[in-house]
Amino acid sequence: MGEVKDFLKYKRQEPAHRPVEQRIHDFGELDLPLTPDEIRQQAARCIDCGIPFCHGLGCPLENSIPDLNEMVYKGRWDRACRLLHATNNFPEITSRVCPAPCETACTLSVNDEPVLIRHIEYQIVERGFEHGWIKPQPAKDKTGKRVAVVGSGPAGLAAAQQLARAGHDVTVFEKDGRPGGMLRYGIPDFKLEKWVIDRRLEQLIAEGVQFQTSVSVGEDISTAYLRKMFDCILLAMGARQPRPLKVPGADLQNVVYALDYLTAQNRLNAGCSMLDARYSTSNENRVSSIETAEGRVVVVIGGGDTGSDCVGTARRQGAKEIFQLEILPKPPDTRPPDTPWPMWPRIMRTTSSHQEGCERLWGVMTKQLAGQGHVQQLHGCQVDWIKNANGWKVAELPGTDFTISCDLVLLAMGFLHVEHNGLVKNLGLQLDDKGNVVVDNFQTSPAPIELKQRLEPGKRTRLSIQDNWCGGIFAAGDAICGASLVVQAIKTGRLAATAIDRWLAP
Numbered sequence: 001m002g003e004v005k006d007f008l009k010y011k012r013q014e015p016a017h018r019p020v021e022q023r024i025h026d027f028g029e030l031d032l033p034l035t036p037d038e039i040r041q042q043a044a045r046c047i048d049c050g051i052p053f054c055h056g057l058g059c060p061l062e063n064s065i066p067d068l069n070e071m072v073y074k075g076r077w078d079r080a081c082r083l084l085h086a087t088n089n090f091p092e093i094t095s096r097v098c099p100a101p102c103e104t105a106c107t108l109s110v111n112d113e114p115v116l117i118r119h120i121e122y123q124i125v126e127r128g129f130e131h132g133w134i135k136p137q138p139a140k141d142k143t144g145k146r147v148a149v150v151g152s153g154p155a156g157l158a159a160a161q162q163l164a165r166a167g168h169d170v171t172v173f174e175k176d177g178r179p180g181g182m183l184r185y186g187i188p189d190f191k192l193e194k195w196v197i198d199r200r201l202e203q204l205i206a207e208g209v210q211f212q213t214s215v216s217v218g219e220d221i222s223t224a225y226l227r228k229m230f231d232c233i234l235l236a237m238g239a240r241q242p243r244p245l246k247v248p249g250a251d252l253q254n255v256v257y258a259l260d261y262l263t264a265q266n267r268l269n270a271g272c273s274m275l276d277a278r279y280s281t282s283n284e285n286r287v288s289s290i291e292t293a294e295g296r297v298v299v300v301i302g303g304g305d306t307g308s309d310c311v312g313t314a315r316r317q318g319a320k321e322i323f324q325l326e327i328l329p330k331p332p333d334t335r336p337p338d339t340p341w342p343m344w345p346r347i348m349r350t351t352s353s354h355q356e357g358c359e360r361l362w363g364v365m366t367k368q369l370a371g372q373g374h375v376q377q378l379h380g381c382q383v384d385w386i387k388n389a390n391g392w393k394v395a396e397l398p399g400t401d402f403t404i405s406c407d408l409v410l411l412a413m414g415f416l417h418v419e420h421n422g423l424v425k426n427l428g429l430q431l432d433d434k435g436n437v438v439v440d441n442f443q444t445s446p447a448p449i450e451l452k453q454r455l456e457p458g459k460r461t462r463l464s465i466q467d468n469w470c471g472g473i474f475a476a477g478d479a480i481c482g483a484s485l486v487v488q489a490i491k492t493g494r495l496a497a498t499a500i501d502r503w504l505a506p
Contacts, residue, residue, distance in 0.1 A: 006044035012113035013038060020356050024315050027189035027269050029096075030352050031119075039123050042116040043072040049107040053342040054117060058105025060491045061087045061094075065102060065117055072120055081128035084121060089158045089490055090200055092129070093183060095122035096192050098487050099305070105342035129199065136206035139167035145504045148173060148230040150217050150423065153181025154486050155477025156236035157204065158493030159500075164208045166501045171230070172209060175216040178270075182238055183486075185263040188309050190316070190352075194270065218423040232472055232500050235437065235444070236493065237423065239478035243413040245301065249369030258306045258412035265313050293408055294318035299378050300358075301325050301366055302412030305351075310410045312353030322358035323404055327394065329385060330362035365394065367401075369409060378404045415483040427473065436482050437475045442496040443503075444473045474500055 003009075016032040017023070023030055034042065046069035054065045064083050071080035084091050095118050106114035128134045145168045149156045152174040164170045178184060180197045205211070215221060226233055242257045244250070293314040300310045303326025314322050335345040354360065368379040382400035386393050417435030418424060424431075430438040430447045437444055476496035477489040 003044060007047050007108055007112065010041045010045050012116055013042060015119050017352055023190065024356055027316060029193050030190055033123065034119065039120060040073055043069040043120055045115050047107060053105040053107060054102040057342050058102035060487045063087050068124065069115065069120060072124065077124065077127050078133050080124045081133045084124050089161050090154065091121050091125040092196055092200065093154065093192065094487050095125060097187055098485060101344050104344055110341050136203050137165055138207045139165055141167050143167040143504065145169065146230045147232045147234065147500060148226050149234045149236060151181055151236035151238060152179035152211065153183060153236060153238050153477060153489060155489040155493035156181065158490045159234055159236060159476055159497040160209045161204050161207065162494055162497035163500060168504065170209050172211050173215050173217050174211065174213045177214050179211050179213060185266050186259055188262060188313050189266065189269050190312060218426050223423065223426050227472065232474065232504060234496055234500060235423065235473065235475040235479055236477045237418055237479050239415045239418050239483045241416045241419050242411065243416050245366065245411050245413065247366055247368050249371065249375065252369055252371050253374035254407060255369060255375050255409045256411065258310050258410050261410050262309055262313060292317045295320050296407035297321045297405060298408045298410065299323045299325065299404055299406045300410045300412055302414065303328065304412065304414060307412035308351040308353045310412050311358045312356060315353065315356045324358050324360045325364050325366065325380065326362050327365050327383060375406060375409050378406055378409060417482055418479040434482055437480050439475050439480050442474045442476055442499045444475050
């Protein structure tokens with residue numbers, strides 16, 4: 001820790017952003033890092049509390065946050081960098097896009113402003129790259145075992161790096177043109193510029209990880225091929241099945257899923273042609289007619305981070321007006337009793353995208369989309385949330401109907417689960433009641449109906465170790481958890497790699 005009572009001497013200092021009038025004209029990152037003296041003061045605010053909830057409860061990766069703060073305060077940046085990478089494969093990513101549950105769990109959050117944990121992490125890792133402390137760590141000895149990782153998001157990449165360092169030959173299969181998954185295609189550049197991903201990928205490649213992009217497993221190559229060529233398979237495809245809007249008019253032109261919209265802009269930023277940027281797997285017929293929000297009235301349905309990303313993207317494209325609709329009531333400005341410290345608080349949050357200009361509507365529900373071929377109006381109403389014995393129920397408030405004239409509607413209502421068509425269906429994997437892949441120590445299992453068919457009397461079918469899919473197929477990330485945080489994906493990727501390494505051990 002720093003000097004005693006430094007948390008009283010120094011106040012929390014947020015990193016500044018580039019001015020709104022400047023940043024809305026490009027997709028560059030927003031933050032202006034603190035100076036070395038300022039970041040040392042922020043690290044000094046750590047109070048060395050007896051039970052560091054930031055480390056245990058707040059951070060799924062269990063980063064050694066008090067130790068990191070102490071090392072930064074003492075100027076031992078190289079030591080801080082080693083400590084950070086001991087638990088986190090990609091701190092340059094989490095320090096940019098993680099909502100920082102560690103900070104809301106900080107003991108200072110009880111009655112003060114928490115330690116600036118996320119930005120301290122950012123400063124550590126960027127200094128590590130600047131000084132050359134972050135180097136490839138190839139395995140000294142090879143095991144001769146081959147592992148296929150399907151999906152190159154944070155879970156897949158974390159698992160691939162851990163397995164390669166353990167001496168296994170790892171090949172990552174990615175259906176898109178470049179590795180990164182949701183990090184590359186689902187997060188706008190103004191939050192995560194893609195050179196950040198490419199810089200880390202160079203390290204993975206130097207450690208022996210191989211990437212095969214533009215390959216859809218189950219279509220371009222069969223699952224039988226993977227099982228034959230690899231000793232083990234890890235499924236890390238994420239949760240890309242979007243929650244649909246089930247109202248009349250939802251099939252109109254210019255009604256687009258948020259991920260497709262964000263992906264198109266990210267492809268354009270990467271230098272793809274407009275035709276390539278329009279490509280979509282989940283909503284191709286409607287995305288193909290969308291080029292930009294420029295000069296249009298945009299409605300974003302969904303009040304979460306993805307909706308906020310759509311707001312910021314539409315603003316940069318030159319939208320005429322932006323509305324963001326959320327069916328939940330407006331949260332309070334301060335921590336309410338139902339989410340006490342150190343829990344993640346249910347409070348009002350305003351992102352940098354909101355600061356750039358949009359009208360936010362709370363407690364509203366979309367009833368219908370209308371238009372001649374393409375969307376022209378959104379009809380909605382205000383709602384009330386009523387709690388009964390079966391939970392919460394939404395009720396329309398009479399006389400609150402409203403209409404918004406619009407040209408583009410972006411559906412950002414979250415993601416349901418991993419996509420079932422294709423690989424999951426071909427493998428016949430067991431799913432839970434939410435549609436996630438069921439695992440035991442990250443090993444998958446066949447769906448009961450598949451197992452019953454394979455054991456059907458009269459077929460003389462015996463289940464060998466090879467046929468028992470619990471043995472050779474693992475899963476991690478959002479495929480097993482549903483849509484979650486980057487830190488959670490990295491954690492499950494690391495744990496799955498440990499489980500695979502033990503399973504492959506002679």
